[in-house]
Amino acid sequence: MATIILATPAQPAGQMRRRIQIEADVFSGRPNPVWELSEDDAAAFLSRVEALGRLPADMPSATPEPLGYRGLIATDRHETMRRYRIARGVIVVEREPNGATVRLSDPGRAVEIFLIRTGRSVLGDELLSYLLSDAAGRN
Numbered sequence: 001m002a003t004i005i006l007a008t009p010a011q012p013a014g015q016m017r018r019r020i021q022i023e024a025d026v027f028s029g030r031p032n033p034v035w036e037l038s039e040d041d042a043a044a045f046l047s048r049v050e051a052l053g054r055l056p057a058d059m060p061s062a063t064p065e066p067l068g069y070r071g072l073i074a075t076d077r078h079e080t081m082r083r084y085r086i087a088r089g090v091i092v093v094e095r096e097p098n099g100a101t102v103r104l105s106d107p108g109r110a111v112e113i114f115l116i117r118t119g120r121s122v123l124g125d126e127l128l129s130y131l132l133s134d135a136a137g138r139n
Contacts, residue, residue, distance in 0.1 A: 049093070074115065
């Protein structure tokens, strides 16, 4: 299996820090909750994504639910402006340097659960519990 490089190397001292914004795609008719990852959480997220395996190109994508929780959108505000759509055990990486879209397997929805937990202060207890329950397959 070929190695996929999804993250850019750590920036040298003095450069702007990595900014990754997370949006929980959950509401219709009102703004979705949005938060920014800490530097440590951003590094952990990118490391976890790099460790994931690709899904076969011919494997059908899961169709997001029209109402309720539809997944997370992570936007790397670094020079690439790469976007990650995370839902139902699949991470779709958009805006690769060559213009390709890469689909990765997120076994047990581990990356999704990690990101949901980083939003604890923005999501509040009730929404956090709902999203974690969905990600664990209990909804």
